[in-house]
Amino acid sequence: xxxxxxxxxxxxxxxxxxxxxxxxxxxxxxALARHFGVKDASLYSHIRNAHDLxxxxxxxxxxxxxxxxxxxLAGRSGKQALRAFADAYRGYAKxxxxxxxxxxxxxxxxxAATGAAERHTELTRALLRGYDLWEPDQTDAxxxxxxxxxxxxxLEQAGAFHSHPRGVEASWTRAVDxxxxxxxxxxx
Amino acid sequence: xxxxxxxxxxxxxxxxxxxxxxxxxxxxxxALARHFGVKDASLYSHIRNAHDLxxxxxxxxxxxxxxxxxxxLAGRSGKQALRAFADAYRGYAKxxxxxxxxxxxxxxxxxAATGAAERHTELTRALLRGYDLWEPDQTDAxxxxxxxxxxxxxLEQAGAFHSHPRGVEASWTRAVDxxxxxxxxxxx
DNA sequence: TAGGTTTACCTAGAGGTACTAGGCAAATGA
DNA sequence: TCATTTGCCTAGTACCTCTAGGTAAACCTA
Numbered sequence: 001x002x003x004x005x006x007x008x009x010x011x012x013x014x015x016x017x018x019x020x021x022x023x024x025x026x027x028x029x030x031a032l033a034r035h036f037g038v039k040d041a042s043l044y045s046h047i048r049n050a051h052d053l054x055x056x057x058x059x060x061x062x063x064x065x066x067x068x069x070x071x072x073l074a075g076r077s078g079k080q081a082l083r084a085f086a087d088a089y090r091g092y093a094k095x096x097x098x099x100x101x102x103x104x105x106x107x108x109x110x111x112a113a114t115g116a117a118e119r120h121t122e123l124t125r126a127l128l129r130g131y132d133l134w135e136p137d138q139t140d141a142x143x144x145x146x147x148x149x150x151x152x153x154x155l156e157q158a159g160a161f162h163s164h165p166r167g168v169e170a171s172w173t174r175a176v177d178x179x180x181x182x183x184x185x186x187x188x
Numbered sequence: 189x190x191x192x193x194x195x196x197x198x199x200x201x202x203x204x205x206x207x208x209x210x211x212x213x214x215x216x217x218x219a220l221a222r223h224f225g226v227k228d229a230s231l232y233s234h235i236r237n238a239h240d241l242x243x244x245x246x247x248x249x250x251x252x253x254x255x256x257x258x259x260x261l262a263g264r265s266g267k268q269a270l271r272a273f274a275d276a277y278r279g280y281a282k283x284x285x286x287x288x289x290x291x292x293x294x295x296x297x298x299x300a301a302t303g304a305a306e307r308h309t310e311l312t313r314a315l316l317r318g319y320d321l322w323e324p325d326q327t328d329a330x331x332x333x334x335x336x337x338x339x340x341x342x343l344e345q346a347g348a349f350h351s352h353p354r355g356v357e358a359s360w361t362r363a364v365d366x367x368x369x370x371x372x373x374x375x376x
Numbered sequence: 377t378a379g380g381t382t383t384a385c386c387t388a389g390a391g392g393t394a395c396t397a398g399g400c401a402a403a404t405g406a
Numbered sequence: 407t408c409a410t411t412t413g414c415c416t417a418g419t420a421c422c423t424c425t426a427g428g429t430a431a432a433c434c435t436a
Binding site for chain 3: 415433
């Protein structure tokens with residue numbers, strides 16, 4: 001019987017695409033096996049278990065998102081950079097909801113230590129060079145920025161903003177404006 | 189055989205407690221049935237299905253959180269109110285991680301229409317009366333506030349802030365300070 | 377309080393998912 | 407060409423969701 005040519009990377013890629021279609025929580029080893037036309041038991045020689053698969057998707061998505069953010073950030077500074085950063089973040093979440101959800105799972109310490117998430121912190125620190133912030137304010141600002149962007153995207157995806165006629169796009173623009181003026185005049 | 193005296197409310201309560209112990213995603217109908225010493229099939233005369241159970245936990249938790257926030261908000265205004273609001277929010281998430289996770293699921297339109305989530309918006313609008321904000325800025329501010337608080341709590345729970353020595357508590361205090369000064373000087 | 381009605385819980389079973397053990401055959405390389 | 411590796415298999419366990427249909431406990435109501 002012909003082999004399907006499955007590798008861990010192909011599985012991760014397919015899992016990411018599946019996540020965008022059906023939601024990260026609905027990505028199953030069985031569904032993935034069906035997609036490749038093999039039995040689910042066959043996948044366990046490529047991935048350790050379902051958690052391992054999810055972690056791989058998370059790490060890959062974090063890297064993908066960081067690449068995108070880095071590209072958008074290049075050549076920009078100050079408010080332009082902040083807007084590009086925020087839009088890149090939200091754009092990725094809109095385009096790849098499953099992968100975005102994957103980036104939000106808690107990674108076990110040794111996986112996190114591979115620097116999958118650290119790159120995002122570094123990019124954010126680079127962004128903050130356009131503002132006059134130094135430690136420990138810089139770390140506080142990184143955390144606040146991540147919180148607000150993730151929170152907005154997360155609530156928007158959950159449909160929390162649907163109940164009011166005010167445009168979600170307009171609120172987003174104002175939120176980024178507000179963050180800009182906040183970073184510019186960081187309270188002492 | 190003696191009856192266990194199960195009702196939908198008792199199931200919801202037990203599911204909420206179970207969620208806090210093992211995580212909202214790990215709450216199963218089977219585990220709940222074991223907890224009451226009955227067969228899992230027996231629960232389906234009280235709840236429609238697993239999704240229904242999760243929704244009930246979400247609605248109950250939203251109400252519980254709103255009660256707590258309302259109590260903390262009483263008699264306070266301005267920055268004191270904002271701090272109480274934020275701390276109530278984060279405190280609930282820390283004390284009841286499973287229930288907090290439940291409040292973040294997307295409710296189907298008719299469930300949401302029961303006003304489970306609207307109360308939070310109303311409480312936030314009440315809080316903003318201490319600041320000088322009117323529509324549409326008020327809605328933008330409500331969304332920003334929710335985003336930042338939820339984002340912070342969510343990232344903190346996911347362990348995203350562990351990688352840096354700066355205290356999570358200190359950053360939280362500064363984040364609330366920052367939100368206060370932002371609301372005070374909302375950009376035009 | 378005896379009757380019938382309601383309903384709380386049951387057994388049985390189908391179907392989905394995660395995962396392990398052990399086997400065979402296709403691909404690899406000496 | 408033969409040995410080794412390895413990709414995919416079958417078989418089987420365990421847990422989860424949910425349905426259909428049955429029995430007995432609890433509850434009216436006459």
